[in-house]
Amino acid sequence: FDAYAQTSTDESDKAEAPSIPYTEQFEGDRDEFTFSVSYGVTDRAALYIGYKHASTSTTGDKGGRSEFVEDGYFAGATYGWPIGKYGVLSANLALADLDGETRFRVTGFAPGFNIDAVGEAAGLTYGLAWRSRLTGKFGYAVTLDSYKYTFKDNVDKTFGRLDGEIEEKLLSLKVAVSYEFD
Numbered sequence: 001f002d003a004y005a006q007t008s009t010d011e012s013d014k015a016e017a018p019s020i021p022y023t024e025q026f027e028g029d030r031d032e033f034t035f036s037v038s039y040g041v042t043d044r045a046a047l048y049i050g051y052k053h054a055s056t057s058t059t060g061d062k063g064g065r066s067e068f069v070e071d072g073y074f075a076g077a078t079y080g081w082p083i084g085k086y087g088v089l090s091a092n093l094a095l096a097d098l099d100g101e102t103r104f105r106v107t108g109f110a111p112g113f114n115i116d117a118v119g120e121a122a123g124l125t126y127g128l129a130w131r132s133r134l135t136g137k138f139g140y141a142v143t144l145d146s147y148k149y150t151f152k153d154n155v156d157k158t159f160g161r162l163d164g165e166i167e168e169k170l171l172s173l174k175v176a177v178s179y180e181f182d
Contacts, residue, residue, distance in 0.1 A: 052096065053070070075094060088132070117162055121168075
């Protein structure tokens with residue numbers, strides 16, 4: 001079993017609509033949590049399934065506001081290579097099936113322009129991890145993961161189907177400390 005939560009206060013995004021012309025830079029924060037269950041297939045390989053929920057809230061440099069919420073399930077596999085007595089280097093790969101909801105409020109060029117859209121994404125996560133022990137009971141892990149989700153066929157409550165995509169790319173570096181109970 002694995003549970004994970006994070007918050008980030010350094011999110012940025014850019015909204016563009018060349019046809020009107022509109023560009024706005026957004027800054028904000030992101031909260032995320034996941035829960036997963038894994039099963040060891042061999043002493044080096046495991047399969048896992050889980051659930052993810054994340055939300056990003058930002059404010060634009062022209063007064064706009066946006067919120068993006070995503071949630072859904074993922075499944076993946078990991079494989080580890082022991083490196084002598086030093087630790088284990090592992091690689092993971094997962095596919096996600098996510099639902100996304102976008103709320104976008106513009107106050108600058110078109111007051112009252114609002115978008116409330118929903119869409120779906122199939123996403124990919126891959127990464128590397130290093131796990132080792134500090135002492136007999138204490139251990140540590142360093143994980144580098146890359147996420148890419150593309151939300152297509154977004155449908156707004158007022159405007160109907162929206163052209164374009166919402167693409168989310170993340171690069172995550174995690175450091176963990178663990179303790180083994182008897």
